[in-house]
Structure formats: structure tokens, C-alpha cells
Amino acid sequence: TENIYSDICYSLVESVLEGYNATIFAYGQTGCGKSHTMQGTTYNLSAADPNNANNIGIIPRSFEHVFEAIAVASDVRYLVLVSYLEIYNETIRDLLATAGGNTNNLAVKEVPGEGVTVQGLSMHTVHGMKECVELLEMGAKNRMVGATLMNIESSRSHSIFTISLEQMSSDVGQSRGVIKRGKLNLVDLAGSERQSKTGATGDRLKEATKINLSLSALGNVISALVDGKTKHVPYRDSKLTRLLQDSLGGNTKTLMVACISPADSNYDETLSTLRYASRAKNIANKPKVNEDPKDTMLREYQQEILRLKQLLTSDGGKLTAVVDAADPLDLTAIVRDSAVSFEAEKQVLKGQYESEVLNLRKEYEQQKIAKQELVKDIEKIKSYYEGQMQQLIAKKSVDKPVERVAPTVMDKQEIYERIKEIKNGLIGGERANDIQLKEKRYRNKLASEKRLNALATAISRVEQSEDRDLLQGHYTDIQQELKARYEQIRQQRKRIKSLEREISDIQGEFQTDRADYLATIRQLEKKVLFFEAVYQKAMPVLRKDGRYWNLEVLEMDSEWNDDLKKWKLPDDSVLRVRLPPADSQPVPPSPSSPPKTGRDSQTSVTAPGRLERSSTMILTKLPDFGSTGNHHRKEF
Numbered sequence: 001t002e003n004i005y006s007d008i009c010y011s012l013v014e015s016v017l018e019g020y021n022a023t024i025f026a027y028g029q030t031g032c033g034k035s036h037t038m039q040g041t042t043y044n045l046s047a048a049d050p051n052n053a054n055n056i057g058i059i060p061r062s063f064e065h066v067f068e069a070i071a072v073a074s075d076v077r078y079l080v081l082v083s084y085l086e087i088y089n090e091t092i093r094d095l096l097a098t099a100g101g102n103t104n105n106l107a108v109k110e111v112p113g114e115g116v117t118v119q120g121l122s123m124h125t126v127h128g129m130k131e132c133v134e135l136l137e138m139g140a141k142n143r144m145v146g147a148t149l150m151n152i153e154s155s156r157s158h159s160i161f162t163i164s165l166e167q168m169s170s171d172v173g174q175s176r177g178v179i180k181r182g183k184l185n186l187v188d189l190a191g192s193e194r195q196s197k198t199g200a201t202g203d204r205l206k207e208a209t210k211i212n213l214s215l216s217a218l219g220n221v222i223s224a225l226v227d228g229k230t231k232h233v234p235y236r237d238s239k240l241t242r243l244l245q246d247s248l249g250g251n252t253k254t255l256m257v258a259c260i261s262p263a264d265s266n267y268d269e270t271l272s273t274l275r276y277a278s279r280a281k282n283i284a285n286k287p288k289v290n291e292d293p294k295d296t297m298l299r300e301y302q303q304e305i306l307r308l309k310q311l312l313t314s315d316g317g318k319l320t321a322v323v324d325a326a327d328p329l330d331l332t333a334i335v336r337d338s339a340v341s342f343e344a345e346k347q348v349l350k351g352q353y354e355s356e357v358l359n360l361r362k363e364y365e366q367q368k369i370a371k372q373e374l375v376k377d378i379e380k381i382k383s384y385y386e387g388q389m390q391q392l393i394a395k396k397s398v399d400k401p402v403e404r405v406a407p408t409v410m411d412k413q414e415i416y417e418r419i420k421e422i423k424n425g426l427i428g429g430e431r432a433n434d435i436q437l438k439e440k441r442y443r444n445k446l447a448s449e450k451r452l453n454a455l456a457t458a459i460s461r462v463e464q465s466e467d468r469d470l471l472q473g474h475y476t477d478i479q480q481e482l483k484a485r486y487e488q489i490r491q492q493r494k495r496i497k498s499l500e501r502e503i504s505d506i507q508g509e510f511q512t513d514r515a516d517y518l519a520t521i522r523q524l525e526k527k528v529l530f531f532e533a534v535y536q537k538a539m540p541v542l543r544k545d546g547r548y549w550n551l552e553v554l555e556m557d558s559e560w561n562d563d564l565k566k567w568k569l570p571d572d573s574v575l576r577v578r579l580p581p582a583d584s585q586p587v588p589p590s591p592s593s594p595p596k597t598g599r600d601s602q603t604s605v606t607a608p609g610r611l612e613r614s615s616t617m618i619l620t621k622l623p624d625f626g627s628t629g630n631h632h633r634k635e636f
């Protein structure tokens with residue numbers, strides 16, 4: 001994985017820091033090392049342990065790459081957000097959801113201007129590689145895995161770890177910063193399976209069916225994109241293809257890592273994977289820098305900070321603040337309430353003055369600046385804070401007692417805490433003076449560019465070799481020309497045999513896939529027949545005047561939700577009947593109430609109202625029965 005990342009992935013992740021979208025995903029049969037390639041077996045990136053170099057996957061290496069670049073960046077502030085989801089049995093689950101959050105069956109929506117998004121997916125702000133690794137480990141524990149005959153820890157779902165980088169850099173020609181956003185999708189696909197080899201049964205077989213269907217939908221999308229005649233691209237056939245819609249033919253730089261097995265028993269699967277990759281490399285994407293997007297969190301923070309500053313400055317000038325108006329996100333402003341005592345604020349200014357002087361001394365010592373410039377800058381800071389102190393003294397002399405502004409102290413403190421919270425969420429430039437780290441990044445970037453240029457040159461030579469040989473052939477006699485022609489014919493015959501063999505392999509692969517699809521269809525037909533038999537058995541129990549009695553009417557009244565992949569059945573009329581509570585007792589009527597006649601006097605053991613009327617009739621006859629009871633007893 002170290003060579004793969006340095007040769008191919010490095011330049012792709014570097015483009016994300018420039019504002020591009022990028023996707024890296026691994027494809028192959030089950031048990032061939034996709035999860036090992038993407039995640040690895042360890043996240044320890046310590047240089048003191050060289051044995052772990054090959055056990056670190058692409059995902060943790062990208063963490064190290066991203067945060068090293070952020071640390072050495074100058075005049076740029078970053079907001080890093082991550083999310084982690086899995087697609088299990090065509091349902092989207094949030095692997096990083098907190099307790100009580102919605103984790104299962106998240107909906108996919110296509111929002112104009114934003115693209116395809118997952119509704120309710122949690123986004124987490126991170127400040128370093130350690131936090132990203134912790135989130136990756138937490139999501140890996142929540143991911144669905146299972147044992148098959150080919151892999152003891154087989155991934156039963158597709159997972160997508162997304163890193164969103166929002167950056168704001170100073171623009172010389174404008175009074176505001178330019179916002180860019182890059183997104184890196186790190187996809188670990190589940191492997192294609194054949195039931196005859198994996199021995200999957202029950203839930204494992206159902207999972208394998210869903211996995212194969214989603215991978216087939218991905219293959220159909222790739223084929224449709226490669227074929228220029230096809231106008232419709234079936235992105236909606238699977239949740240996976242919908243989420244990867246921008247990565248396949250859209251605004252994304254995409255890298256596919258084809259993982260194959262060296263075993264001869266997996267010869268057919270290996271050929272299928274290589275053909276899959278051969279088709280995928282012909283897709284033409286259209287990446288561009290995402291400059292000044294409208295839905296970034298940085299823009300929301302900008303607007304919120306401006307609103308909070310307006311609230312602070314609207315207090316009649318009683319608040320002291322140092323704000324750089326050229327950069328709304330420069331949160332080094334000092335916000336203090338007028339209710340704070342004079343001595344406390346004086347100590348704060350003194351401490352800030354000493355801290356600024358100390359930081360400036362360290363900075364100039366590192367950069368070996370002349371002593372005269374150091375003294376000059378110290379005098380500037382000293383005069384600035386002396387002016388602040390004089391303003392504070394003048395303010396104290398004219399201010400009235402602060403008891404009347406006490407109710408607003410808590411509000412201003414909350415505003416200050418909110419600004420501080422937003423500031424802590426932004427990172428960048430922590431190691432801007434680290435010369436060694438900058439040199440390391442420069443060497444890695446230069447080596448990556450050289451390898452890419454060499455690879456592009458080699459590919460162009462292979463593609464142009466045949467045409468160049470034909471055009472540049474010079475012969476001295478007829479024998480030499482015949483020999484060259486014979487060699488060309490022999491090469492073409494060899495190529496024809498290779499193509500015929502490939503056609504035969506493709507036909508055999510098609511027959512195998514066809515047999516698998518037919519087996520899946522037969523299993524689904526058995527399930528449909530089983531549910532129909534259960535429905536026929538349950539029909540006598542259903543009400544004939546309800547909606548569930550007629551299956552055709554029920555299907556017409558039902559709605560199919562394409563986002564959730566579920567049927568929404570209509571409510572039956574019986575379900576809306578509200579019965580009286582069981583503990584309610586009938587109240588006997590007064591003697592003056594008129595007797596009930598006609599239909600109201602009939603009794604029924606099925607209707608609660610009629611039961612009440614029956615008990616009322618019995619209670620009205622009880623007095624007559626009691627008055628004649630003794631007479632009957634004597635005669636008897």
C-alpha cells in the first residue's frame with residue numbers, strides 16, 4: 001500500500017487540498033484484499049515501527065497527508081468535516097451516529113446545487129489525525145461483517161468514508177477571503193461472490209445477493225458511460241451508484257484499485273475484475289475546482305460571526321473589541337464586558353501584551369531577524385496596548401455604575417463563548433515554520449509528479465508503437481520488406497487469437513453470470529410464492545369490506561418510495577376506529593328519561609352502545625321484580 005499511495009494516490013489527495021473532489025475505491029472478488037488495501041490492519045503511522053509500513057491502508061495514509069498539508073499551510077484556515085456510512089442490503093446506515101440518533105435507512109436526496117446528499121447523515125468536525133483514526137475505528141466496529149468459506153471477516157456492506165475540506169485563503173484583490181471546498185471519498189466495496197464458492201446460506205446469501213446486484217448496477221453505469229450512444233445512465237438502480245454519481249462521469253477525480261487473487265481457482269473472477277477495470281478507465285470525468293460554493297459551513301460561520309459582532313457593537317459602545325474588518329474569520333478579537341472590574345481588565349491587557357512580546361521574540365529568533373526590527377515591532381505593540389490602556393482609563397472615568405447592565409452580562413459571555421467555539425473548529429498553519437516538514441512535502445510531491453509523468457510517457461509509447469513502426473519502416477531490399485511484413489502478419493494473427501480467446505472468456509463469464517442471475521430469480525420466485533401462500537391462508541381472517549381483502553386494489557392504492565426502496569400501504573378503515581376505554585362503566589338513566597323504542601331497544605353482544613342500552617333496560621325492570629319477589633316466594 002505504501003507504493004500504491006506514493007505512486008498513484010498522493011497526487012489525487014493533493015488535488016483535494018486545491019479544491020477538487022476525488023474518489024478512491026477498491027474493487028474485486030471477496031477475499032482478495034480490498035479492505036486491507038483501503039483500511040489496513042493497523043493505524044500506527046509511527047516512523048519508529050517500520051514493520052507496519054505495509055499494513056497501513058490508503059485511508060489512514062490520506063489522514064496523515066491531509067493534516068500535514070494543513071499544518072504547514074500559511075494564510076489559510078481549514079474546516080475539516082468527516083462522515084462514515086455503509087450500504088447494507090440497500091439501506092444506508094450512519095456508522096458514526098451518536099446514541100439516540102437515526103442510524104438506519106437514511107434517505108438519499110438530490111438537492112439542486114449540492115448534488116446527491118444523504119439526509120440525516122452526521123458530520124463531525126476534526127482537528128487532527130488522531131480524531132480521524134478514532135472515528136474510523138468506531139465506524140469499523142459498527143460495520144456489518146460475517147464469515148464465509150472464502151473470508152472469515154468478509155465485508156457484508158459497502159462503506160464510504162468522506163473527508164470534506166473547506167478552506168478560506170486571503171485574496172489580495174478583495175476585502176473578503178475566497179472559499180474553496182474539496183471532498184475526498186474513500187470507498188471500500190464489498191466483494192462479488194459466487195454461492196458455490198462461499199457456501200453462503202440464509203442471511204449471508206441474502207447479503208450476497210444484494211451485494212452482487214449493486215455491483216452489477218455499478219457495472220451497468222460504467223458500461224453506459226463508456227458507450228457514447230447511450231443517453232440514459234441508470235444511476236438510480238442502486239444506492240451505491242447514486243452516491244457515486246459525481247464520481248462516475250461527474251465533477252470528481254476517480255481512482256479505481258483493482259484487487260485480484262493469485263490463486264488459479266479464481267481465474268474467472270480475476271479476468272472479470274480486470275475487464276471491469278478496463279471499462280472503468282475509459283470513463284471521462286470533468287473535474288473542476290469548487291470555488292465559492294453556497295452551502296459551505298465556513299460561509300455559515302462567516303454570517304454567524306458577523307451577526308454576533310453586530311449584537312456586541314449594538315450595546316452603545318460599552319464593549320471593547322479588537323476586530324480585523326478585512327477578515328471576518330480572524331477571530332483574535334478581544335471581547336470584554338463593561339461589568340468586568342477595571343483591575344481585572346487591566347491585568348488582561350498586561351498579560352496579552354507580555355504574551356505578544358514573547359511570541360514575537362520567539363518568531364524573530366527562529367527567523368534570525370535583525371535586532372533593530374525586533375525592537376521596532378515591540379515598540380509598536382507597546383504603543384498599541386498603551387493606547388488601549390488609556391482608553392480603558394478614560395472609559396472608566398465616564399462610565400456610570402454597572403448595576404443597570406448586569407442582565408446582559410450572561411448574554412455577552414455566551415456570544416464570546418460561541419465565537420471562541422467557532423475559532424477552535426478552524427485549523428491551519430500550526431507548523432508553518434517547520435522547515436523539515438515543508439521539505440518532506442516538497443520531496444513527496446515532486447516524486448509523485450515524476451512517477452505520473454513517467455507512467456503517462458510509457459502509456460503513450462505503447463499506444464503509438466505500432467503506428468510508428470509502420471510509418472518509419474525503411475527497407476534496403478525486397479527480402480527485408482517481406483520479412484518485416486511477415487513479422488507484422490504474425491503479430492496480427494497472435495492478436496486475433498488473443499481477441500478470440502477473450503471473446504470466448506467473456507461468453508463463458510456471461511453464461512456464469514446468467515446462471516447466477518437465474519438462480520437468484522428462482523429464489524425470489526420461491527419467496528414470492530411463499531408470501532402469496534401466507535396471504536391466501538390469512539384471507540379468511542381479513543374483513544371483506546376492508547382494503548386488504550382485494551390484493552389488486554391494495555396494490556393500486558399502495559405507493560412505491562424509490563428513495564427508501566419500500567412500499568407504503570394504505571391504512572385500513574378498521575385501524576382508524578377508536579373504541580371506548582375498557583374501564584368505562586354505564587350510567588343508569590334517570591326515571592324521567594323517555595323509554596327507548598324501535599332499533600335502540602334491540603340488544604347486541606357485539607356493539608358497546610347496544611350493551612349499554614341492554615343494561616339500562618334490565619336496571620329499569622329491577623324495582624318491579626323486587627316488589628313482587630316475596631309474593632312469588634310464598635306461593636311457590
